[in-house]
Amino acid sequence: MDHLRRQFSSEAFNPPALTPSLVQLLIFILIPIFALSLLGIFSRPVGSLASVWPANALLLGIMARQPGFTRPAGWLAAFSGYLLADWITGSSWDKNLLLNLGNLLGVAGGLALVRLLPGGLFPITQKLGILRLIGVALIASLSASIAGIFVYPYFWNGTPLEGAIFWSVSEFVNYIAFLPLVLTAPGSMQEFRSSYRNRRQADHSMLYDLLPFIAFVLLCILVSVVDGPGSLAIPIVALLWCGLTYSLFTTAVLTLIYCFWTLLFVAQGYISAYAHLVSWDNLMSLRLSVSMIALAPLMNAIMAHKRLQQIDKLTYLASHDGLTGALNRGGFYKAISDQVRRKKPHSFAFMMIDLDHFKQINDTRGHAAGDKVLATFVSRVQEKLPSNAILGRLGGEEFAVLLWNLPVSDYHRCAEAIRYSLEEEIKLDLNSDASVKASVSIGMIHGSLDEESNCDFELITGEADRALYQAKEQGRNCVVEVSCSF
DSSP: OGGGOOOOOHHHHSOOSSOOOHHHHIIIIIHHHHHHHHHHHHTOOTTSOOSOOOHHHHHHHHHHHOGGGGSHHHHHHHHHHHHHHHHHTTOOHHHHHHHHHHHHHHHHHHHHHHHHSTTOSOSTTSTTHHHHHHHHHHHHHHHHHHHHHHHHHHHHOOOHHHHHHHHHHHHHHHHHHHHHHHHHOOSSHHHHHHHHHHHSOTTSOHHHHHHHHHHHHHHHHHHTTOOSTTGGGTTHHHHHHHHHHSOHHHHHHHHHHHHHHHHHHHHTTOSGGGTTOOSHHHHHHHHHHHHHHHHHHHHHHHHHHHHHHHHHHHHHHHHBOTTTOSBOHHHHHHHHHHHHHHSOOSEEEEEEEEETTHHHHHHHHOHHHHHHHHHHHHHHHHHHSOTTOEEEEEETTEEEEEEESSOHHHHHHHHHHHHHTTSSOEESOTTSOOEEOOOEEEEEEEEEOOTTOOOOHHHHHHHHHHHHHHHHHTTSSSEEEEEEEO
């Protein structure tokens, strides 16, 4: 299953781990840092620091995912983005340099812990992923607070302790809000679509899937009209619902929106219930509370993600053969039934395949050799069949293949390709020259279907089985074709 393997193309969002090019530095570091720094600068209340500052979390997330950007060129590109944003908005050079050196100090501290963690920070879904996230965010925040000790008294006439607390709390909430978005972003558009399809219930309407998001929006609006210090926790119910319904990335996006909206609207006085929070200690308490609220839906989404992974794994094991990876009998007939139900083919070919003298291989070379032959056969066949072909192991050394909507000549060519797949001897051991020769007999039935045709696969299987029996009688290692109409 594709989603059991590990908005942008794969090469785009996950560039090479080698030294990045100038274009990659511009696209992934300098321009995003510049844009997000501007966003943070414009979120500053008059005479204060930014309400939100996503640039540091973005930089830490990208460098955690792609260590190639941690080279000096990556740090220089990031520093340039920070400086440019402050410069065009009129910051003095001393404030510009000191504040942005503090930004880099925080990111460097977080990355130092990432390098010490076995497996790093990406992906966030790994074991203890949420604790790793909290730890990295905490170390990055405390590292940034070193700058606050010196900068806060110098520019805002506060105490060093106030500077350390202000920097660490503000940075912590920004990392908790923005870092999961970077760590859960799909590596490709195909991965994004696959994630959406896997989470969406096939029997649910689009409106049903939108209900958690609608609830989230309505509860956020409710916050602005409900009085009381606990009103900001109201959307948490909808966010938990979103974590159970949507992908981890989508949940991270919605959690980010909640944090951004809360911090910005409270700082600007748009939420009347919090307009009185002008004191320094109340503001720190609010920001810390928002970060704790943001963790709940993320933890919920990660647990749901892991549960779905386990369900997917069990589903895969229930429908696939453990030795060869081909569909087992139940999975094979379910797959062809689903295919016919989704889009009825106008032509098809059904093959019954049997490995010749397989018992003799087991008896003379051992069952390990027999297993090697089966696994190698499936591997070679999968390379030769069209991507939409359905291959199943029906039991023992017997296999079946369904092809559809191809010219008859292509059906014949595929059957011969399967037969020729065992022309080359199978090496039994990488450390020796021992090998075994095998062959297959194939019975194939092909035909056309009209709209009123009934795809009776029991009948089709019986006809293909008889063709296979004829191939055995004709000396094996051959294909017997039968054309039928249904």
